[in-house]
Amino acid sequence: MRASLPLATCLFALLAGLVAACGDGGPPAEPDAKKAETTETVADADSTDVGPGTVFTTAKQCGQCHREIYEEWKASYHGRAMSDPLFRELSAEVNKEECIRCHAPVTLREAGFETPIARSDLREDAISCLTCHDTGDGMAGPSQGLTGACRPVYDPQQSDVVKMCFVCHNQHDTGNEWLRGPYSPEAPEPRVRDVKTCLDCHMPEVERSIVPGGPVRKVRRHTWYGGHSITMLRKAAEIDVVSEALPDGGHRFRVFVTNVGAGHMMPTDARHRSFDTYVLVRDAAGKILLDPTDPQQQSRAHLAKFRKFYRGSGKKDTQIPPLARVDTLGEGPGYVDLPEASSGTGEAWLVYRLTPRDVLNKRSLDEGDPHDIDRLYRARVVIRKEFTYGK
Ligand code: HEC
Ligand code: HEC
Ligand code: HEC
Ligand code: HEC
Ligand code: HEC
Incomplete structure (x- = not known):
């Protein structure tokens, strides 16, 4: 039932090659x-x-x-x-x-x-x-x-x-x-x-x-909707945010993901897919303090990655088991501290990537056609959850 090791290794090598070879280059045709x-x-x-x-x-x-x-x-x-x-x-x-x-x-x-x-x-x-x-x-x-x-x-x-x-x-x-x-x-x-x-x-x-x-x-039905369908992805998960005042001012923001609807790990199967959490934070006047689509701030706004990694990457798999609620499984801190955030609002994001080269940018927020199952070659924001903090 299982693939032989040479195949798995070969697939890994191909995929690793893909990752190394690509950057933000244009999407394949x-x-x-x-x-x-x-x-x-x-x-x-x-x-x-x-x-x-x-x-x-x-x-x-x-x-x-x-x-x-x-x-x-x-x-x-x-x-x-x-x-x-x-x-x-x-x-x-x-x-x-x-x-x-x-x-x-x-x-x-x-x-x-x-x-x-x-x-x-x-x-x-x-x-x-x-x-x-x-x-x-x-x-x-x-x-x-x-x-x-x-x-x-x-x-x-x-x-x-x-x-x-x-x-x-x-x-x-x-x-x-x-x-x-x-x-x-x-x-x-x-x-x-x-x-x-x-x-x-x-x-x-x-x-x-x-x-x-x-x-x-x-x-x-013979549709087999899976990771390519945003409707299906939305059935898989719920997210929630816990904000906590820091002793010296500001707040810590922690995002949890719960696998409420996938009958297996989230994600499963293909090693190049991932779920990621990000947080966007605004101050009380509505000014954005941390923006996941800003290339300068993206890595700070990125809280955790859930993925089955390529063999040989040396990384432990971080997929979310059915019904588990987690902030991180070891890839990413699961939270971010913002000393400048005393009160305001924000959004927690659950983002899905079909490949590691899928870029998160403003277009990732396009709703598009929820039944569009064509590969999009960009990260997709699956869930946005509003929250308030402070006060
Ligand atoms: C990946 C495997 C797979 C493929 C490919 C597939 N089917 Fe099926 N098909 C199934 C399964 C599984 C069932 C449902 C069995 C059940 O209901 O318990 C099914 C059910 C059916 C049925 C019974 C009615 C129904 O929808 O439940 C028909 C007719 C049928 N398939 C025709 C087709 C035709 C025609 C195609 C190609 C256009 C096709 N299938 C492709 C697996 C497949
Ligand atoms: C000329 C018409 C015709 C073609 C072509 C045809 N089928 Fe059928 N098929 C039928 C009919 C009629 C039934 C019974 C439908 C009913 O009673 O509701 C049936 C039933 C089935 C069932 C059984 C469904 C069940 O619930 O058990 C399957 C599976 C199936 N077809 C698959 C296929 C596949 C796969 C192909 C192509 C290789 C195909 N059919 C081509 C007419 C066709
Ligand atoms: C003959 C091998 C084979 C069988 C049998 C098979 N699958 Fe698949 N399945 C695949 C492959 C290969 C893909 C991915 C194709 C691609 O994306 O290029 C896939 C993709 C999928 C997807 C993901 C679609 C997405 O959006 O990424 C789902 C869900 C799925 N299959 C469910 C099933 C279910 C349920 C059954 C049993 C009824 C089944 N498959 C049987 C090989 C198979
Ligand atoms: C309780 C519902 C449920 C059951 C049972 C279930 N799945 Fe899924 N599956 C989902 C959801 C929701 C997604 C979308 C989230 C995701 O991609 O992990 C998904 C995604 C997938 C994908 C896309 C890969 C990925 O993670 O992006 C494949 C392939 C798949 N399922 C195959 C299967 C197979 C094979 C079985 C049976 C052994 C199965 N699923 C059982 C709900 C289910
Ligand atoms: C043992 C069966 C098997 C073999 C052999 C196999 N695949 Fe697949 N492949 C699958 C299944 C099952 C899926 C669906 C998994 C999913 O969508 O998460 C899939 C999906 C894929 C996808 C689509 C995943 C996505 O994210 O859209 C690609 C690309 C792929 N395989 C490439 C390859 C290449 C290249 C080879 C040869 C080196 C290969 N596969 C050999 C079973 C196989």
């Missing part, structure tokens, strides 16, 4: 034509593609009947696992063969739900419908007794996240983090949280028909 592709509908597809006896090979074929699922998948990071610009960059434009096995694999059942194996064809389909559903002579699903051109077959393994998600997502322990945590079916009694699986949070239930004109059923 956005994936072109993505928008156009995601708005493509069944009507555009050639309907002679499927018929009796069709051998299913492409996701587009599935999209002729399962339209909404196809469009969700196409826009998701499973559908984009081979076109994600960061993946292309780190895999040397997809020329590193060892990267393909999880980003464009053969079917999970063909690999016996063990370490994925790279596909030799149709790699542009990335983590395809067939990867997760194809049994060799039908399409596995969670329901019994369905009929259709794709020969649906009932298979309880389809709902088993250890089979469906762990094979790829336990590489950096996301699966185990969940199993050890409060949402796991194995959590100790008395439970503090109801069981929630990867599917409950990342493939939420929706009532709809899965083929045009078909019966409405309770089914699951």
Whole structure:
């Protein structure tokens, strides 16, 4: 289930290279034509593609009947696992063969739900419908007794996240983090949280028909929103501020983060992602005393970093476990002292970075489209929490 050490080391080296090589340089080019592709509908597809006896090979074929699922998948990071610009960059434009096995694999059942194996064809389909559903002579699903051109077959393994998600997502322990945590079916009694699986949070239930004109059923979205979605990030955390008068005047500001909604560590998985806390402080007249977007003041305003670090960095991982409330886990002091701050207001910020090169600046505050899941190549302020101090 785990990546071999050489792979991990290789990934680390690539990522470390990335960090060293980049500064505030411009963002890599956005994936072109993505928008156009995601708005493509069944009507555009050639309907002679499927018929009796069709051998299913492409996701587009599935999209002729399962339209909404196809469009969700196409826009998701499973559908984009081979076109994600960061993946292309780190895999040397997809020329590193060892990267393909999880980003464009053969079917999970063909690999016996063990370490994925790279596909030799149709790699542009990335983590395809067939990867997760194809049994060799039908399409596995969670329901019994369905009929259709794709020969649906009932298979309880389809709902088993250890089979469906762990094979790829336990590489950096996301699966185990969940199993050890409060949402796991194995959590100790008395439970503090109801069981929630990867599917409950990342493939939420929706009532709809899965083929045009078909019966409405309770089914699951294929969006897999995660770190790219600000809406999802907001579900993960809450922040609060404790301000304390200093004996010689001024105040100490401490920001706490609570992992209220991620079923695993925050962040999990990819080592180049982080959550960071910052504080902005104003005096009673509203003048800003400490501004996280001011390059001169940024490092002082930066209170803590929560991250799984690159192997060999010598740093201890500082991810936040589910339900924990922390100010720092060793990276950053967790507070800042401002002798000049006697009373006033401020804001605590929770900031998310997809890569260490994502810059925090005024644009990081743009709300933008909350459902925009395109990589932005800048730090994003996920939560801003107002507070008052002194008086
Ligand atoms: C064992 C399976 C596996 C292999 C092999 C693998 N990856 Fe991944 N990769 C994943 C998973 C799972 C994720 C999703 C993790 C996440 O998004 O946090 C991912 C995500 C990524 C991302 C996106 C993360 C982001 O922040 O957007 C990049 C880039 C990436 N991988 C690069 C590579 C490269 C380069 C290689 C080859 C050196 C590689 N991967 C090999 C499983 C794998
Ligand atoms: C990463 C694995 C994965 C990929 C990729 C994937 N699915 Fe699924 N699919 C699942 C899981 C898991 C379920 C839900 C099982 C459950 O409800 O317990 C599911 C459910 C379904 C269902 C049953 C109805 C529903 O929505 O619950 C259909 C139909 C379906 N998928 C079609 C597709 C099609 C078409 C594609 C490609 C466009 C696709 N899937 C891609 C994992 C995947
Ligand atoms: C020609 C139309 C058509 C195509 C193309 C098609 N399917 Fe289906 N599929 C159906 C029908 C019809 C059903 C049953 C729908 C119902 O009863 O609600 C179904 C059911 C399913 C189910 C079972 C859902 C469950 O709840 O158990 C899965 C999974 C599935 N399809 C996946 C796929 C995948 C993956 C592809 C592409 C490889 C695909 N289908 C292509 C028509 C199609
Ligand atoms: C075949 C390997 C594979 C399987 C199986 C798989 N994933 Fe992924 N998943 C990936 C890769 C690779 C990425 C990252 C793609 C990228 O960003 O380039 C990813 C990304 C994600 C993301 C993050 C999206 C984001 O915004 O960064 C979530 C959430 C996710 N997967 C959930 C799941 C769940 C839930 C399951 C089980 C139903 C599952 N995955 C099964 C390989 C897999
Ligand atoms: C209780 C809800 C919940 C459960 C259960 C859950 N997740 Fe998540 N997941 C989240 C939230 C919220 C985020 C966004 C915060 C974050 O990125 O850490 C997230 C983020 C992710 C990401 C993006 C990586 C990152 O940290 O930025 C991946 C990949 C992922 N989850 C995979 C999984 C897998 C695989 C499982 C099952 C083993 C799972 N999740 C279970 C809520 C959940």
